[in-house]
Amino acid sequence: MHAALLCMAMMGADTMDPVAAALERYGEVKAYAVTLKSSAGGEHDVIRYAYQRPGHVRMEFVAPHAGVVMIYDPQTAEVRLWPLGPGYFSLTFDPANRLIRSRTGQRIDRSDIGTLLRNVRSMQRSGQTTCVAEQINGRDALHVAVEGEPDDSLGAIRRYELWLDVANRMPLRVISRDRTGAVIEEVRFEELRLDPELPASLFSSRGDALRR
Numbered sequence: 001m002h003a004a005l006l007c008m009a010m011m012g013a014d015t016m017d018p019v020a021a022a023l024e025r026y027g028e029v030k031a032y033a034v035t036l037k038s039s040a041g042g043e044h045d046v047i048r049y050a051y052q053r054p055g056h057v058r059m060e061f062v063a064p065h066a067g068v069v070m071i072y073d074p075q076t077a078e079v080r081l082w083p084l085g086p087g088y089f090s091l092t093f094d095p096a097n098r099l100i101r102s103r104t105g106q107r108i109d110r111s112d113i114g115t116l117l118r119n120v121r122s123m124q125r126s127g128q129t130t131c132v133a134e135q136i137n138g139r140d141a142l143h144v145a146v147e148g149e150p151d152d153s154l155g156a157i158r159r160y161e162l163w164l165d166v167a168n169r170m171p172l173r174v175i176s177r178d179r180t181g182a183v184i185e186e187v188r189f190e191e192l193r194l195d196p197e198l199p200a201s202l203f204s205s206r207g208d209a210l211r212r
Contacts, residue, residue: 015026016144018164019124023117025169032113032170034192035062040185051112056203059108070100071203072108079108101130102175104185105155113171113189120160123148136173140166156184168194 023203031052038045046062056072061067067085070097072078079093079100093100095109102111127148134143141163148158159177170192176184 016208017124017129018118018169019121019129019146019162022164022169022171023121024115026114026117029194031196031198032192032194033196033198035190037188037190038102038185039183039187041172043103045102049111050198050202052198052203055112057108057111058202060110070108073203074109077109116171116174119157120144120146120162123157123160134163136163139172141172142166150179165192168192170194 019062031050033048033050036047036049037162038047044063044141048060048062050056050058055072057070057072059070061069064123069082071080071195073080077095079097081091081093081100082088083091095107101107110133124146127146132143134141144160144162144164146160146162150158156178158177158179160182161177162171163171163173171187171189173186173188178184
């Protein structure tokens, strides 16, 4: 079977585009929790991450800054940071502040899966997309590679590679590359839970811990 047709069949979607299918599925998700394991520039992060519409985000750092918690409130458009963990003092930042951006410059208010998929979709419109079926960690997945035209790169990113879980259409792994093909960042999505029961206090100043 042709690779594009195989991707369409495995996603169970009406479109031949697995990124569009993933975005459609994400539009149905009201909340999710996941463990993010990222690598960039030889450094590694482990973060317990929770998202709830219309844009609430909670990040609990496991490594290397164990105990640090950040919460983004879309109503106030502010980020609260507990450097020593909830129960101690907190600081308030604008999400654009460089002090709280990731190593690759990512902002907490633009860190959800939907933003990732929309960025890939944007690059895809004038770029080239390939798709092959693979397995990752024992799960059926689609390895989708999107390469943008020189003028359509998103910042330093020229190419995205995503592994989308066939079962739920969500990312299992993503790699971004620059113009030379070098890896900018790799992120693994582990222990993903879609639409879990997330208490409102998780995204408030009370800062209750995110349950795994």
